[in-house]
Amino acid sequence: MSTLIHRMSRRSFLSGAAAVGGLVVLHPFAARAQANQAHLRIMETTDIHVHVYPYDYYADKPNDTMGLARTASLIDAVRAEAGNSMLVDNGDFLQGNPMGDYIAYERGMKEGDTHPVIAAMNVLGYDVGTLGNHEFNYGLDFMFNVVNGAGFPWVCANLTKGQLASDPKDDELFFKPYVILEKMVKDGAGNESPVKVGFIGFVPPQIMVWDVRHLEGKAQTRDIVEAAKAWVPAMKEEGADIVIALSHSGIDGSGPVERMENASLYLAGVEGIDAVMTGHQHLVFPGPKSWDAIEGVDPVKGTLQGKPAVMGGFWGSHMGLIDLLLEKDGNSWRIADFTTEARPIYERTEDRKIVPLVESKEAVLAAAKDEHEATLEYVRTSVGQTSAPLHSFFALVADDPSVQIVSQAQTWYIKDMLKETEYKDLPVLSAAAPFKAGGRGGPEYFTEVKAGDVAIKNVADLYLYPNTVQAVVITGADVKNWLEMSAGMFNQVEPGATDAPLLNTDFPSYNFDIIDGVTYEIDLSEPMKYDKTGAVINADANRIKNLEFDGKPIDPEQKFVVASNNYRAGGGGNFPGITSEKVVFAAPDTNRDVIVRYIIDQGTINPSADANWHFAPLENTTVVFETGPRAKEYLSDVKGVNIEPAGEGADGFAKYRITL
Structure with missing residues (x-):
């Protein structure tokens, strides 16, 4: 040696x-x-x-x-x-x-x-x-x-x-x-x-x-x-x-x-x-x-x-x-x-x-x-219209249009694929995460599509990877644990804290799944339940509060179809209880292809976020996070959260404050 x-x-x-x-x-x-x-x-x-x-x-x-x-x-x-x-x-x-x-x-x-x-x-x-x-x-x-x-x-x-x-x-x-x-x-x-x-x-x-x-x-x-x-x-x-x-x-x-x-x-x-x-x-x-x-x-x-x-x-x-x-x-x-x-x-x-x-x-x-x-010609091909901007500047802190449109497309697709199967009567939820959310990619690493034409390059920007659509059948209890794992995106915050750092920089944004079809709050005063390997580190932690389906508290025993991708459904990200054994549909189509087909089918899409999740209130508490400098153009679009500029961040990012 x-x-x-x-x-x-x-x-x-x-x-x-x-x-x-x-x-x-x-x-x-x-x-x-x-x-x-x-x-x-x-x-x-x-x-x-x-x-x-x-x-x-x-x-x-x-x-x-x-x-x-x-x-x-x-x-x-x-x-x-x-x-x-x-x-x-x-x-x-x-x-x-x-x-x-x-x-x-x-x-x-x-x-x-x-x-x-x-x-x-x-x-x-x-x-x-x-x-x-x-x-x-x-x-x-x-x-x-x-x-x-x-x-x-x-x-x-x-x-x-x-x-x-x-x-x-x-x-x-x-x-x-x-x-x-x-x-x-x-x-x-x-x-x-x-x-x-x-x-x-x-x-x-x-x-x-x-x-x-x-x-x-x-x-x-x-x-x-x-x-x-x-x-x-x-x-x-x-x-x-x-x-x-x-x-x-x-x-x-x-x-x-x-x-x-x-x-x-x-x-x-x-x-x-x-x-x-x-x-x-x-x-x-x-x-x-x-x-x-x-x-x-x-x-x-x-x-x-x-x-x-x-x-x-x-x-x-x-x-x-x-x-x-x-x-x-x-x-x-x-x-x-x-x-x-x-x-x-x-x-x-x-x-x-x-x-x-x-x-x-x-x-x-x-x-x-x-x-x-040839790639330039390919990515500039229009497939439809969007009635509102698609951006990911606030995707880690509020319900977001760039994630919303992915979930809408996945739900549309899976409902159609399962309509003649034994799962046709189960409610369909959809899990999607932001891929371009700054972080290691830098202050320009965000999705930004203006209202109007949507081209293939925009769809590829919304969904970076050639994953294929898959669906799992899980219980309401599994849904809650899925969201508890996703909530590892955030640091624990002491009530009454001033400008506490919000985002856990060791947690990748592609593991921050938003589940559409349910409503819920994330309580930042609680610790993380799972570490990044999916191991329980705080068994009594309960970050996900007021989790509801169809306006009522979710039944832990009720079964749901959840549309996602082959990475997550196959165990990627170590989400508790989400394994390939629970896959009931594995599509031949990529998530990006499904988004393109959805936009073509709709003609004009409405990606406005429905604010199905938000942070639980914490009295006299503020947190800060960083996003791209162009986020200020879309601040008025954000629903369900009180955000204001808080100066310049590091390395070209902009800093924002949330009052909880």
Whole structure:
């Protein structure tokens, strides 16, 4: 196992790598390497989600915060700063914006076609890639057609073709678990010699829940750490000097637990792994102070259990970079020093302006030009009208039109699908959550559709993922627990508090389900009943008050059909009592397709929220939350809650106050 010694601060690296007077300054490792030492840079892209162009297809305008074409310019710069470099992709490149949907649903993939994101990646000369969970959203056949066009190998050690073997090394895998690439490096004396760099890849085991419709009976997944412990020794036996884990899995200190989704911290503890490329969480590491509280994580040095690690944001916002100073040890190499960095493509000024730090690489734009233009035509196609604006600026604090229209479409669809079944007489409720609600996506990450024409780009903006509609049958007691889990969106608030923070920043907005068809209040003075894993942490907690159906208190024993999506109905989000066993209808149609069909059927939709939920009153109590700066235009539309501006928030957000 390589010895890891960190002697250089990240600040000294940044100053050493700066370009002065237009000249590229070599990284200090390259400048000081001795005759038996060599500098090797490992660059990472992750969570590109088809964002080749710096263009927001939902807003239909350029966007300087995204785009592999911009990240490509960082890659060129990094290669110029050191002669020895390698480039990897850490997954989630295939789905995530309308270009991905256009290729999958409209144009298709014929034999010999090259997907635009792969064409762009081929321009950049990747050395190896691994899979993310969203690679499976369009099915296995589509995924294989896409990855077959890549000019580089793919690795994944925990995706099997069938049942798991007793020994992970006996698993029948879809991809090679790892590759060992021989990289010629130039040492400090100018001599060239090979270093064997091994790359092993991992996907979240939860794809078997999230994409069960595509994978059931065809694939299986193994625990990430378990697979690593089996295969990494084999890599060492095969002669790998350095082992790099490509982990499409984030950083979570709550484990280790079996089949952990965000297992990178514990993966770093596997003997023989020298560095970890992470992703999946759409965060930046090394980076914010939010990592400080996790034992074994150093967000300044950029280490997990003492080993270099990086997470390069999302949509091309950053390039992850690990610099290694290698030292010859007999006939092999070891790591003598390292630095880590997540290098951004833009910065935000104090007056909230976005300033691009690089321009697009023209060769990358050219690789996807035809598909980009076809996608623009696709997303601009009108499907109907809306009588009121559709926006999500207040989706986390009040009943909201962007969520309302999703629920209306789901209810319309499921009622029609079940009208000739044994469930036809059960009342239909609908669960939907806001997807674009600021947070990690930034102050512009909100849905905003003006009254008037509704185009496909607007529907894709309302519903970001290609989920399919599913319906479960549950009891009134299950409905209440579903809502109790959703209420984890909010911090507990002491009655009488002034401007208490409202939103629980660790709770993802896509798990904040609003259930339409019932009315209820959320009592913020109560603690959360469930933690993020669905485990009971306060058995007596009762945040959901006055839960009523048809104007009467809900009967805990009454049965309801609840329309939702395959992610939630299959157990995604760990909602108590919501499992695939309770699914009574699994649609072939995506939620987005259903929304489009609903709008076409209605001609003109009325998305006005009906205020079926609100916060329970708390005397002399105020809370604050952040939303996008454009929210002020829609403040008068909000029903059932007393909201007022409260100044500027952090990082370009606007702050608002609610009097409870």
